Amino acid sequence: xxxxxxxxxxxxxxxxxxxxxxxxxxxxxxxxxxxxxxxxxxxxxxxxxxxxxxxxxxxxxxxxxxxxxxxxxxxxxxxxxxxxxxxxxxxxxxxxxxxxxxxxxxxxxxxxxxxxxxxxxxxxxxxxxxxxxxxxxxxxxxxxxxxxxxxxxxxxxxxxxxxxxxxxxxxxxxxxxxxxxxxxxxxxxxxxxxxxxxxxxxxxxxxxxxxxxxxxxxxxxxxxxxxxxxxxxxxxxxxxxxxxxxxxxxxxxxxxxxxxxxxxxxxxxxxxxxxxxxxxxxxxxxxxxxxxxxxxxxxxxxxxxxxxxxxxxxxxxxxxxxxxxxxxxxxxxxxxxxxxxxxxxxxxxxxxxxxxxxxxxxxxxxxxxxxxxxxxxxxxxxxxxxxxxxxxxxxxxxxxxxxxxxxxxxxxxxxxxxxxxxxxxxxxxxxxxxxxxxxxxxxxxxxxxxxxxxxxxxxxxxxxxxxxxxxxxxxxxxxxxxxxxxxxxxxxxxxxxxxxxxxxxxxxxxxxxxxxxxxxxxxxxxxxx
Amino acid sequence: xxxxxxxxxxxxxxxxxxxxxxxxxxxxxxxxxxxxxxxxxxxxxxxxxxxxxxxxxxxxxxxxxxxxxxxxxxxxxxxxxxxxxxxxxxxxxxxxxxxxxxxxxxxxxxxxxxxxxxxxxxxxxxxxxxxxxxxxxxxxxxxxxxxxxxxxxxxxxxxxxxxxxxxxxxxxxxxxxxxxxxxxxxxxxxxxxxxxxxxxxxxxxxxxxxxxxxxxxxxxxxxxxxxxxxxxxxxxxxxxxxxxxxxxxxxxxxxxxxxxxxxxxxxxxxxxxxxxxxxxxxxxxxxxxxxxxxxxxxxxxxxxxxxxxxxxxxxxxxxxxxxxxxxxxxxxxxxxxxxxxxxxx
Numbered sequence: 001x002x003x004x005x006x007x008x009x010x011x012x013x014x015x016x017x018x019x020x021x022x023x024x025x026x027x028x029x030x031x032x033x034x035x036x037x038x039x040x041x042x043x044x045x046x047x048x049x050x051x052x053x054x055x056x057x058x059x060x061x062x063x064x065x066x067x068x069x070x071x072x073x074x075x076x077x078x079x080x081x082x083x084x085x086x087x088x089x090x091x092x093x094x095x096x097x098x099x100x101x102x103x104x105x106x107x108x109x110x111x112x113x114x115x116x117x118x119x120x121x122x123x124x125x126x127x128x129x130x131x132x133x134x135x136x137x138x139x140x141x142x143x144x145x146x147x148x149x150x151x152x153x154x155x156x157x158x159x160x161x162x163x164x165x166x167x168x169x170x171x172x173x174x175x176x177x178x179x180x181x182x183x184x185x186x187x188x189x190x191x192x193x194x195x196x197x198x199x200x201x202x203x204x205x206x207x208x209x210x211x212x213x214x215x216x217x218x219x220x221x222x223x224x225x226x227x228x229x230x231x232x233x234x235x236x237x238x239x240x241x242x243x244x245x246x247x248x249x250x251x252x253x254x255x256x257x258x259x260x261x262x263x264x265x266x267x268x269x270x271x272x273x274x275x276x277x278x279x280x281x282x283x284x285x286x287x288x289x290x291x292x293x294x295x296x297x298x299x300x301x302x303x304x305x306x307x308x309x310x311x312x313x314x315x316x317x318x319x320x321x322x323x324x325x326x327x328x329x330x331x332x333x334x335x336x337x338x339x340x341x342x343x344x345x346x347x348x349x350x351x352x353x354x355x356x357x358x359x360x361x362x363x364x365x366x367x368x369x370x371x372x373x374x375x376x377x378x379x380x381x382x383x384x385x386x387x388x389x390x391x392x393x394x395x396x397x398x399x400x401x402x403x404x405x406x407x408x409x410x411x412x413x414x415x416x417x418x419x420x421x422x423x424x425x426x427x428x429x430x431x432x433x434x435x436x437x438x439x440x441x442x443x444x445x446x447x448x449x450x451x452x453x454x455x456x457x458x459x460x461x462x463x464x465x466x467x468x469x470x471x472x473x474x475x476x477x478x479x480x481x482x483x484x485x486x487x488x489x490x491x492x493x494x495x496x497x498x499x500x501x502x503x504x505x506x507x508x509x510x511x512x513x514x515x516x517x518x519x520x521x522x523x524x525x526x527x528x529x
Numbered sequence: 530x531x532x533x534x535x536x537x538x539x540x541x542x543x544x545x546x547x548x549x550x551x552x553x554x555x556x557x558x559x560x561x562x563x564x565x566x567x568x569x570x571x572x573x574x575x576x577x578x579x580x581x582x583x584x585x586x587x588x589x590x591x592x593x594x595x596x597x598x599x600x601x602x603x604x605x606x607x608x609x610x611x612x613x614x615x616x617x618x619x620x621x622x623x624x625x626x627x628x629x630x631x632x633x634x635x636x637x638x639x640x641x642x643x644x645x646x647x648x649x650x651x652x653x654x655x656x657x658x659x660x661x662x663x664x665x666x667x668x669x670x671x672x673x674x675x676x677x678x679x680x681x682x683x684x685x686x687x688x689x690x691x692x693x694x695x696x697x698x699x700x701x702x703x704x705x706x707x708x709x710x711x712x713x714x715x716x717x718x719x720x721x722x723x724x725x726x727x728x729x730x731x732x733x734x735x736x737x738x739x740x741x742x743x744x745x746x747x748x749x750x751x752x753x754x755x756x757x758x759x760x761x762x763x764x765x766x767x768x769x770x771x772x773x774x775x776x777x778x779x780x781x782x783x784x785x786x787x788x789x790x791x792x793x794x795x796x797x798x799x800x801x802x803x804x805x806x807x808x809x810x811x812x813x814x815x816x817x818x819x820x821x822x823x824x825x826x827x828x829x830x831x832x833x834x835x836x837x838x839x840x841x842x843x844x845x846x847x848x849x850x851x852x853x854x855x856x857x858x859x860x861x862x863x864x865x866x867x868x869x870x871x872x873x874x
Contacts, residue, residue, distance in 0.1 A: 001604050021733040021766050024696040025789055035628065035695060037582040038605045065698045068625035068656070148661070148788035150695050 003042040006033065006137060007075075007095075008111025009119060010048035010056050019058065027141040027152050029113040030059055034067035035151035043071045043106075047095070047115075049078055082116045089122045096131045108134035109156065128159045135159070175201065182227045186374045190364040196356055203354050204228050205235070210306065210326040210351045212291075214334075215358030218411030221329035224358065225287040228327065232285070238325065240284025243277050248293040255298050257314045260305070266315025276313060278305055281324040291351070292332035292343060299344045306350055326351065361408040361415060368401050371412065375419040387423040389431045397422075397436045400443075407447045418443060454478055458520060466518075474518060477511075478525055487511065487522045539565050539852050543572035543608070550585050551842055552849050554638045555824060557592040557612065559853035561642035562828065566613040567853075573608070580606040584662070587630030588638045591654075595622065595639055619648035619707065626656040628697035631663035636686075636703055637673075637821065641828060643705045644682050650705045658692040658699035659769050661786050664817060666691075666701050667728075667771050668782045673821055676779060680825055681712045691732060691760055693767025713831035716813045716822070717868070720777025725753040725804075727772055731787075733765025738793045742770045742785075745797035749805070770797055772804045781807055781815055810837035811865035819843055823869070827856045830873035837866040 008030065017026035034041050044063065048056050053074075060072040077091055101108065110123045110132060126132045136157040142149040161167050179194075179201050180187075188194055203211065211228075213221040222244060229242040250258050257266070261276025278286065288294070294302065305311040306326055310319045328351050337343035361368065380386045389397065400406055401415075408414055422431045422439050455463045455475055463471070477494065484490040491507030492499070499507050515521060541556055543549050549572055560567050573579050581589075586603055589610065593600045596614035603610060626635060632654040643650045658666040664673075666688045674686050683706035692699020727746040729739035739757040746753055753772075760767075768787030773780060785800030787793065807815045812835040814822065819836035820843055826832040827850045836843070839860055847858045855874040860867050 021696075021762055024766055037584065038578045038580075040583060040586070040605055062696075065627070065696060067627045069627070148694070148786075148790075 002105060002107040004040060004109065005043045005045065005106045006041050006109045006111050007045040007132075007134070008033075008047065008113075008137075009115030010046050010052050010059060011114030012048075012052055012055065014114055015059060016055055023058075023062075025150060027150050028059075028062075029139040029152070030111065031062055031066065032141075032151045033111055033137065033139050033154060034063045034070050036154050039154060041067065041070045043073060045073045045075050047075045047077050050076060083118050085118050085122070088116070088118050089125070092119070092122045092126055093131060096126055101133050103133050108132065109137040110134045111137050111139065113137075113139045124159070178205070178231055181231055182224065184223075184227065184374065186367070186370045188364070188370055189366040190359070193359060193364055193367065196358075200224070200228065200354075200356060201231075204232060205237070207354070208325050209353050210328065211353075212334075212351045212355040213327065213329045213358055214355065215329075215331070216360045216409075216411055217331055218413035219358040219360050220412050221358055222287060222289055223412075225285070225327040225329065229285040229287075229325075232325070238284055240282055240324065241280060242285050242287070243281040243324075244287040244289065245277050246289045248290040250294070250298070255295060256301070259298060260301055260311055260313050261320070262314035263316045266313075270315065274313075278302075278311065278324065279313075279320060279322045282322040283324065285325045285327065287327045287329065289329040290331070291328040292330045292334055292337055296344060299347045303344065303347045303350060361411045362406065365402040368415070369398060371415060372398070372401075372419065375416050376423070378416070379420060379423045383423075385429060387426050387429050387431060389436075390433070393431050393433045393436045396433055397431075397439070400436075400440045406443065409447060414443075458524065459518065462519075477514070481511075481522060481525045490522065537566065539567035541567060541569040541849065541852065543569045544574040545845060545848065549573035549576070550582075550634075551820070552845060553581075553585055553610070554588050554634065555846055555849045556853070557588060557638050558641050558824060559850065560612055561592055561596045561598075561614055561617060561639070562645055563853050564614055564617075565853060566611070568609070568611045570609050572610065578606075580608045581610065583627075584630040584634065587624065587626040587656075588635050591622070591624045591626075591635050591639050592642075594624075595620075595642060617642055617646050619643060619646035619650045619705075621651050623653045624655070626654060628657040628660070628692070628695055630656060631660060632656050632658045632692070632699065632701045633666055633669045634663045636669065636701060637664075640684065640703060640705065641825065644684065644708060644711070645828075646705075646707055648707060650703075652703045652705070653700060654703075655698070655700045656692055657694055657697045658688060658690075658701055659767060659786070660694040664821075665769060665771070665782075665784050666699070667773075668784065668817075669701075671773065672780050672782050672818060676714065676716075676818075676822065677825060679712075680714050680829055681708050681710070682825075683708045691730070691764045691767065693732065693765060693769070696765065696767075698764065711825060711829035713829045713871075714822075714826060714834075715832055716778060716834040718835075719779055719781075719813045722808075723775040723777065725750050725772065725774050726756070727753045727770070728756045728758060730758045730760065730767075730769045730771070731765070732760035732767045733762040734768045734787065738768055738787060741793035742768075742787075742797040745794050746770070746772065746801055749801040768796075770800050772800050774804060774808065778813065779818075781818065783807065807837070812837040812867075816840050816842075819869070820846060823847065823858070823871070824850060826871040827854050827858070829871075830856060831871055833868065833870040835863065835866060835868050839867045843869075 011029055015028045015030045017023045017028055034044065046056055046059065056074055063070050063072050077095065079087060079091055081087055110127055112120045112123050123136065127134050127136060136159065137154055138157060139154045140152050142152045179198050182197050182201055213224060215221055226242055229238065232238040257274060257276065259277050261274045261279055262270050264270060264273045301311055305322065309323045310321050312319055334343050334348055338345050338348050376387060418439055422435050425435055455471060480493055481490045484493055488508045491511040494511060495507040499505050512522065541552060543552055545552065553569060553572065556567050556569060572581055583605060586605065589600060589603050592598065596617050598615060599613040601611040624635060626632065635654050636652065639652060670686045670688060674684065677684065685704045687702050689700040689702055690698065727743055729742045731739045736757060736759060743755045743757065747755065770785040772783045783800050783803040785796040787796050814834050814836045816836065816838055819834065822834060823843065823846050850856065851858065857872050857874050859870045
């Protein structure tokens with residue numbers, strides 16, 4: 001059984017109710033603490049200064065009488081001003097540091113009812129920061145309804161909020177709501193995606209550090225960045241604006257000034273001052289999509305702006321300040337780009353703290369159905385008319401959309417476009433099988449590879465008659481030929497391994513013969529390109 | 530030992546009936562005497578402060594000390610307790626229990642076991658001797674002890690110092706000589722009333738309070754003798770009014786406690802009303818005495834009494850006793866209440 005150890009101040013006001021017998025008729029928090037029916041205090045450490053020695057002795061004697069189980073220990077501390085936060089905190093921190101806690105054998109409580117409010121705040125902070133491995137004990141005077149009771153009551157307060165069922169379930173509910181908000185209410189089923197969003201929620205709530213979203217175009221990077229912003233704004237963690245910019249659109253001289261602003265007359269044509277996107281994002285969230293496309297000079301400026309929250313607008317010799325949360329997006333393998341010298345390593349290190357890879361739609365086929373619902377609802381909202389699939393049509397569309405044939409190269413953006421097309425063409429708000437079949441045809445055509453087109457252009461219908469095996473091989477051979485300078489060059493590349501074993505190289509001939517099997521010549525390939 | 534829990538152990542439900550604490554104390558006494566271990570679950574389940582309170586723990590600790598028992602679960606708030614007595618030891622015991630417990634309840638728990646020990650003992654209990662939630666020391670000494678003496682118990686009880694709630698600091702000393710087996714006792718009639726005595730005790734409280742209480746008693750019982758007992762102020766603060774009705778067969782005591790916010794007249798009025806109810810009932814024993822006599826009768830293996838009401842405490846008590854002892858306890862309703870008969874099986 002663990003022993004209960006309580007630390008608290010001698011209450012020079014509340015515990016002092018006179019020396020006579022009538023003291024027993026008044027509530028004294030420190031004595032009342034030891035008179036509880038359901039709490040045995042095995043050791044009571046009472047903090048007091050030299051002036052309160054008499055009061056301490058009286059408390060010790062009285063407690064021995066009502067609670068023989070309690071050992072009362074005197075801890076003398078010198079406090080010049082018990083209302084001085086700095087002094088009290090330092091004194092209590094010293095006490096906590098110097099105390100040997102044996103949490104295996106003893107259960108610690110801090111009695112917060114006695115002492116100044118400043119002391120109460122300090123106890124609270126020390127317990128919350130776990131300098132004191134203790135719960136708080138708050139004693140209260142007896143209620144008027146119960147005459148004769150002088151012991152009052154005690155409430156034990158654990159500052160670990162997760163230990164309170166109602167608070168914990170409320171936190172969990174709020175978190176679920178936030179996670180759902182980040183997913184726009186779409187009940188996604190992909191487990192790893194859901195885990196990722198949950199982590200993004202935690203990071204976004206607790207940190208202002210940059211985040212990096214990687215993933216193919218249309219995977220929802222910009223959408224997610226905006227949801228993060230809206231979530232943080234709703235929680236009053238951000239007050240400024242959401243500023244979104246695609247770095248691929250920032251080219252040449254104007255990139256600097258678009259990002260960092262310029263002063264009037266900074267360069268020819270700079271007729272007015274421009275704040276720049278970074279300054280517009282002050283207090284808000286800046287989403288830099290395609291950050292890999294940013295020039296190296298801009299990267300250097302951006303790094304400084306992130307780290308120091310200060311930068312020079314173009315043509316200005318005075319720095320301006322802007323404090324924003326950064327989310328960057330990229331389709332590139334930035335690590336590779338760093339290796340190739342196309343992206344600054346220091347900037348990459350700075351933004352590669354919370355990096356999330358957003359999978360494309362084809363990798364989340366189980367999420368297709370909920371996203372389909374979302375898109376239908378969005379269409380209804382934007383166009384003011386409900387559109388529904390009929391049962392058969394819905395089944396057919398889902399079957400195709402979740403099959404291996406569906407490449408979804410444009411990801412969620414493409415799904416959105418697909419739904420919009422069907423919904424627009426649907427008569428009387430019903431998408432039927434015919435519309436689905438047409439849409440499936442449209443999608444298939446848009447995904448057929450450029451190589452496919454090349455083959456069809458060269459061979460006509462004969463291309464359809466080829467085995468997939470031959471078609472794949474031929475497509476690649478054509479691609480190599482088109483990239484090479486001559487027939488011999490093409491041959492060298494295509495037979496780079498086997499030609500080394502031959503005494504006499506004949507790769508140009510081998511290639512000519514291969515092409516001839518399909519009725520093609522090297523010149524034909526070049527011309528068609 | 531664990532394997533045998535189902536067979537050898539007495540299993541009790543601490544939520545049965547009303548008296549969570551009473552079930553525990555009765556079980557402790559009987560376990561000490563019979564040597565049977567017991568396990569009690571759901572102690573005071575469903576109460577605002579559920580589980581064991583300190584007043585229960587003081588009884589558990591005293592019982593454990595006297596029988597060198599192995600105890601599991603004796604912590605505040607615990608809803609389950611296991612008690613395994615090893616051997617009953619006569620001796621010189623001191624228990625300091627403060628005011629969270631009651632000296633009289635601790636004594637009533639451990640004394641019956643020491644009557645049956647193999648040597649003389651003294652038990653000194655310090656703490657609260659007079660508090661609302663337990664019989665006062667005077668009841669133990671003047672009502673309960675004489676009846677025990679008639680059953681062959683050789684003990685003396687002395688109140689050395691009053692201990693009122695909340696200051697405590699009182700002391701009761703019990704001296705026990707081991708005796709032969711307990712004798713059955715029949716208390717069907719209380720016999721003729723020999724007199725009523727009113728005693729108002731004050732410690733650190735105005736004499737006037739005692740006077741007003743006695744004046745209120747005098748209005749109801751003009752023939753009652755009166756006494757004010759002024760204790761040293763440092764034994765207080767406290768005030769208790771004791772109304773003692775002496776009959777040929779027994780003495781009954783009704784008690785009222787003075788409290789801040791309750792007038793002396795009201796304290797006395799309530800106590801007078803309680804005595805009046807008892808006098809009017811015609812049964813031999815009042816409710817509290819009936820609860821306390823049952824266990825000694827069961828130990829004696831025979832006897833009986835009449836009581837004005839069959840409280841749920843009494844029926845709970847019967848159920849617990851029968852778990853430890855082979856006795857039959859019959860309840861027969863009669864015009865003045867009920868007749869209880871105890872016989873060995």
